Amino acid sequence: MKEHILPKGFLASGIHCGIKKKRKDLSLFYSEKACKVAALFTRNTVKAAPVLLAREQLKKGGYVRAVVVNSGNANCMTGRGGMRDAKRMARGVAKLLCIPHREALVSSTGIIGKPMVMKPIMDGMAVLVAGLSTRGLIDAAEGIMTTDRFTKIVCRTFTVGGKKIIMTGIAKGAGMVKPDMATVLCYILTDASISQEAIKRALSSSIDVSLNAITVDGDMSTNDTMMLLANGEAGNRLIREKGKDFELFRKNLEIVSRDLAGMIVRDGEGASKVIKVRVKGARTGSDAKKVAGTVANSLLVKCAVLGGDPNWGRIASSAGASGVVFDPGKMQIILDGITFFKRGRAVSSVTRKTASVFKGRDVRIEVDLHSGKGEASVLSCDISKKYITLNSHYTT
Amino acid sequence: MKEHILPKGFLASGIHCGIKKKRKDLSLFYSEKACKVAALFTRNTVKAAPVLLAREQLKKGGYVRAVVVNSGNANCMTGRGGMRDAKRMARGVAKLLCIPHREALVSSTGIIGKPMVMKPIMDGMAVLVAGLSTRGLIDAAEGIMTTDRFTKIVCRTFTVGGKKIIMTGIAKGAGMVKPDMATVLCYILTDASISQEAIKRALSSSIDVSLNAITVDGDMSTNDTMMLLANGEAGNRLIREKGKDFELFRKNLEIVSRDLAGMIVRDGEGASKVIKVRVKGARTGSDAKKVAGTVANSLLVKCAVLGGDPNWGRIASSAGASGVVFDPGKMQIILDGITFFKRGRAVSSVTRKTASVFKGRDVRIEVDLHSGKGEASVLSCDISKKYITLNSHYTT
Structure with a gap:
């Protein structure tokens, strides 16, 4: 098995806070420097509160430093209380990290229609932040799992103008959560330096051949989220939206997303082939x-x-x-x-x-x-x- | 259980000819007088040969006297040979019945992509014609069955201007044939006297709330066929495409089709609810x-x-x-x-x-x-x- 590492400047952690009975259920991805970000969300008319909140946060543009993810509860069809809870999570983690709260995004996955129980999450976030580490990748990948049988991590390195770039993708699969829903969550972290235009274009072009080209049971989820975060720590010359550098970045992103998509299908619930x-x-x-x-x-x-x-x-x-x-x-x-x-x-x-x-x-x-x-x-x-x-x- | 009878002037029969191992596999519906007809077929791009042939025959308008149906083989994806076989069936039964061959329609249901074995069918058709009877309804309903667990027959009577009209519907369900395909075949026979315009309008309006409003597994078949045959033997005043008589006819047709559709879902493969x-x-x-x-x-x-x-x-x-x-x-x-x-x-x-x-x-x-x-x-x-x-x- 290839080594799975976080790109430069990224930290991660994952813990069991108590939403689920035993398994890890809360994860954090954090970048020491502000990240450019591109994100795609479910097209389901029924969207979970964290999806609505993240869309709102990203509409204004801006940078992102952290993503906190819980599994076990989708925070969907939970009305105004659900939105309040999503905001509490974003603000809570931002405060602990001493970053502006609009730089913290939230994702949730799990049962639909169940109100969030916030105490274990709010308490857990302090542990999560304290545990942030360059070696926290696997813990974080475990914390977003639902009925997944294995963690889904893909790591690639490539070079732009002599500088080594790391790109690491983490996903959770299209299984049904305690068998409640099909959800795909996918976070791709990279230390590449890339323009805002380029990062958006790269993400859009990679999704059609990866997460939009897989199916397990044809049911579209309310929480699907795919995010690409780039913090520029590799120190490469800026990748713009055209040319050789962009093509290389796009190609690697395509491979990472395609590999993650393949893992999700392989791990489809009950699937044998x-x-x-x-x-x-x-x-x-x-x-x-x-x-x-x-x-x-x-x-x-x-x-x-x-x-x-x-x-x-x-x-x-x-x-x-x-x-x-x-x-x-x-x-x-x-x-x-x-x-x-x-x-x-x-x-x-x-x-x-x-x-x-x-x-x-x-x-x-x-x-x-x-x-x-x-x-x-x-x-x-x-x-x-x-x-x-x-x-x-x-x-x- | 209500009595199931054929409308006046209709005969039917059903036999085992040898396409399947044991169960009945060949049926015939016959009217002593020429029938006005309306028909709807699958919208699948891949259509079985009998569907293509029937569409062609009905395009020119005209009357219908007989429908011969085999189960066990769909005669679909069978190329030119399949079309030849469908024509042989139509011509064969027409010759035996001494009617013009364009007045005989064919339907098939069963495995896709398997060439027809014609000898048992051609031999069987003679037995079928000899066995035509006013009491042949159940035999005919059995002959079109595939994985259906029960026959699907609905019979209604109503009165137009003092004349009793009988309307009898026969269907085979959306089960998978030896588990190969989902097919709905549905024949509704009536002795009503009705105009060409009215019969078409009545059929179109009834399908949306019946056969087009059911699903078993979302797989669309290559052989779906729904036909309405009216021979006018009830002697009622002609039902035209508007007014009270039409509404009564349409309402009864809707009930018959809806009841058949309900039976098909109830008999969905492996379904319990x-x-x-x-x-x-x-x-x-x-x-x-x-x-x-x-x-x-x-x-x-x-x-x-x-x-x-x-x-x-x-x-x-x-x-x-x-x-x-x-x-x-x-x-x-x-x-x-x-x-x-x-x-x-x-x-x-x-x-x-x-x-x-x-x-x-x-x-x-x-x-x-x-x-x-x-x-x-x-x-x-x-x-x-x-x-x-x-x-x-x-x-x-």
Whole structure:
């Protein structure tokens, strides 16, 4: 396993404060210097209080020094009290860190509709701040976990004008919290020096191929948050929104986010296999994305993958159900490298090879519509009885 | 149980011809007099050959005398050969019945992508025609079944100008065929005398509240077909596209289709409970439909219902994920008659009553957005481990 380190000037910590029974439930990411920041939030009409608050804080622009995250309670559908609690968290941690409170952001993940119990959090934040350390990364990654089976950390280094830059991403997965909701939280920290324009552009361009290109169960969360914080401590020449430096930064950010996205799918609740859906030959990229998304979300396709059944008719049917118009006669369906349908007919000569299809830990579904140059990929996972067990238990 | 009869002038039969191992797999509906017809087909881009053929036949207008239906093979993604086979079925049955072949329609349901084996069908059609009878309704309803656990027949009578009219609907459910696809086939036969305009209008208006308002797993089939055949044998005054007679006809058609739709959901694969999702107070009817559809299809909501868990946060989250913009603070969430969220906050006083919520055979989810007059209802069902067992087995 590669070493996971925080970028220069960043500290982190994670503790158990008492929202959950036993596991860590409160984390802090802190930068000694003010960070440029870019952030993306859920498009769900129902947004958690910390999401609303962070959007408000970032609307005015400005810098960020700290992000405090709790797991176990989403602070969503909690009305005015929820917003008050989110603000208390931001102000509380800012005060302890002696920074302006608008430089502290909050995220929450967990059960929807349950009022926050603030005492353990307010008490815990003092411990959190006291425990800040350059070696606190794993603790912090643990503190944001819900039903995740493993921590999700990706670390990369690259060089801009002779200066080494570190980029570290931390995420929590699309599992259901005590089985209540699907949430993705993702924080990417870097010591790169980068312009405000460039940091925003880089984040937007990386999300389409990473967190927006995965699905576990098609349910959109109320708390999704992705943040990119850059404190400039690497001392590199400023990365602007164009050119070689930007491309390098963007490429590394894309890899970090894509790797985190892959880990999230791998850790999908009850999932046993990762499904890579690739659509090409669509008339447009948007068409390709629609087809890939519909196939990736199809319950019948997920069941077929679980059962190791190369049931390509379901893939044809769900591609057609995407709303995209194409000629089914031109469609080609390739499962784990073996063509099952081509030029209007089933390819029966390969049936003897099909015993291996959908049997691996990673499976590939490729659909070529042979009608243009539009391409898209979506990562998904199979659905198992465990998913249903996890998500049908009484919790509220 | 009410008596199920065919309308005047209609005959039916159903047999086992050999597509499936044991159960009936070939059915015929026949009218002694030519019928006016209206039909609706799947909007899937991938359409089965019989759907393409029937659309073509009906495009030219004209009358229909017979519909032959096979189960066990969908005749979909079968290329030119599939179209040839569908035509052979239409011509074959027409010849045996001594009617023009354009007056015979074909439907198929079953596995996608498997070539038809025509000999048992061609041989079977002679037996089918010989067996036509006024008492053949149940046999015919059995012949179109796939994984359905029970036949779906609804029969109603009403009077237009002193003449008794019979309307009989037969459907096969949204189960997965040997677990390959979700298909709805629905035939409604009536002896009413009705104009061409009126029959089309009546069918279109009834589908939105029946077959288009149900979901089992969100997978759209390649073979969906709904047909309304009217032979005029009741001898009533012609029902035109407006007025009291039309309203009466439309109302009865709506009840028949709605009852069939309800049976289909009740018989959803592995389903144990029917979920009635009702959304009101949306700005528009279309908004209400989007919200209801997203809630009805949410895997997390289905899991909560299965587990008897009144996890209303999931309903809020999936309503918000529908893409419809509303004020979450105004949203009211009522489960089995008990309000869980209202005026921006959880209603905790009712928690002691919640033990009964989601425990019945039918459960109700009501969402009131308190923002307008848009309303919509969708019927759904829970998801169980049995669904996954049924749909993950190797079949192709």
